[in-house]
Amino acid sequence: ATQRCRSPLLFSIIIICFASQKYSLPIYSFRMFENVFRKKCREDLATVVRHTRVPPPHLSFTKAKTFRTGRVSDWLTDRSNKTKMAGCPVIKAEVKCGGIVIKDEWPGYHLDLFTYPAHYSGDLECVYLPHGIVMDRTERLARNIMDDLGAHDIVVLCVLKGGYQFCADLVECIKALSRNSDTSLLMRVDFIRLKSYLNDKSTEDLHIVGAEDLSVLRGKNVLIVEAIVDTGKTMSALLKHVETFRPKMVKVAGLLVKRVEDGVGILPDYVGFEIPNRFVVGYALDYNEYFRDLNHICVISERGKMKYRI
Template identity: 75%
Template sequence: ITSTRPCPSSSRLHDWPGYSLDLFTYPEHYHDDIESVYIPHGVIMNRTERLAHYIMNDFQDDNIMVLCVLKGGYKFCADLVEFIKILGRNSNKYLETRVEFIRLKSYLNDQSTEDLHIIGCQDLSFLRGKVCDFDTGKTMKALLKHVETFEPKMVKVAGLLVKRVPNMAESLTDYVGFEIPNRFVVGYALDYNEYFRDLNHICVISRTGKMKYKI
């Protein structure tokens, strides 16, 4: 089954309205809470696998310390690391990968002294369903500055979503999954007040959903 409006093949989603909900399965309790499926789970997996290829090519045989920013980034991080491991098993390259989960306000971990780091997060403008200063890069800059104090060999940032907003933080992101308009999206671990994390797809929240789960 295909939509009459295929999702853009590019990682840049401009005025893409999303797929009809009739084409997908999703938790019934969100029936009136989402407008459309913006990025299907399969497309997310395909793009994440491509990012894993880029990482494998860039890092060669170095070890990687992956810092996953909670909570919205854990699914993207887990899938990205799994693809890296699969690619390593299917090739003559092997990247020893270690993952640590961090919260931005409490990152004081002295174990970040590996030779190589990747900072992994999911959405560079929303965290836990609320707008944060990833839009301008302020938070990410602070985190990167802290990591640099451990003098790593290399620091790279991977983000699944970068939103096109004024002064957006795209320049801080080395591996971008999708560049999207400034739309309120949920799912794939992105939440709105702790709801919608159980959606496999990235979806556009409806006005009803915003009102229902508003605090």
Template identity: 70%
Template sequence: MAGSSEKAPDSGRGVVLLDNWPGYDLDLFTYPQHYYGDLECVFIPHGIIVDRIERLAKDIMKDIGCHDILVLCVLKGGYKFCADLVEHLKNISRNSDRFVSMKVDFIRLKSYKNDRSMGELQIIGDEDLSTLTGKNVLIVEDVVGTGRTMKALLSSIEKYKPNMVKIASLLVKRTARSDSFRPDYAGFEIPDVFVVGYALDYNEYFRDLNHICVINEHGKEKYRI
């Protein structure tokens, strides 16, 4: 990315955006007018996100395409990433020698209020994780930050003895609070900035933004609860 990315050493790290990555000027892109004044920059343009997800799908099918897969989408922020990833996985499967059966299930988690982690995981609703027993599970998440949320979810899932669990996260944040947890597949490794768009939200706003952008202080205050 314009001199501020490195070649990723493995799928678990992804495309690395350095701490000094300034993003792109908002005037170079189109985005919803109702968010004018609320954003600092376009951090990752939509087209680059889509291309990276296509490559992730190829990596996933190469590793686990010999198994039928149950995709567990973490709502709400993961729904767009999951939909695009599954579409690519299906396309690869249709054009391969062996058709891979894929089912999609959903789980909703909540761990943020405003731009702060609440420090504990909330599983919202009555999801029956027993359906994961004996399955090859691919968890699809929007962001891995400290890793605590994903570790808590894995702990809940492992009680039901799935055959295999892999994790794909669109973003991994470099943060001092991290416990070094890494997903099996990562789209982008980014600095510890609060990003929105591509279904990532700030108090339910910005999900309709196609690009991944950095929210500014005005935007945080405007939509604070």
């Protein structure tokens, strides 16, 4: 309020104070100006309170609106309970049991907002899911798994190569929850390798490596961890193979599930994100063995596809 007072009045009071000290003026002369000053401040303070909603001069309401568009929440939808995530000004995603659903129109983040290896310059279109968002979602999946399977010992079957990073982070989150809760979950981790992609296409030729002897699964609770489920044909074939070893229970955790027209309807029990049919790389997902060293999940550009095509 004092900043809104007129400068001549404030200047006069300063002069009076200086004069009263130097020339021993009567004290009532100072108090008279002091009372006038306080009255003026009260009037100006009331003016400030009445206009608290006025924007600062350097930021109009028109400009402020531009800062509030293009949020991730504009591109995320829910198909079930309409329960919104809270506590984050950028991510206000709506969640369903099948994961966070990302709309087809979501353009991703500009590459200049993040760091990535320089040797991939020009090979990426955008950052689709930043590493931090992936990790936060993984922590939530770990809690869901603990709630469902915490009373059982499980065998985690990691699907290589694309699933190794997601599996490692998921297992670490489960271990952290197990250490800090009354429920202790005993885990054993095993690995299996699947290969069904050539360039950016999923082929019918499925190669399963390391599946010759999975007798350890017999009578056990199995959690299959896969990074991405595309058409679902690969996962369907894997589930049939795992069932031959007669496990007690089989659950599937998938970080990404694509919306595709020719899918076979395989939906994991635990889903991180449901995404459009776009070819994504990073976070151990590859394109002909490239891009596994990216922290973020990105969309590969047409130049990148041509550069690393075989």
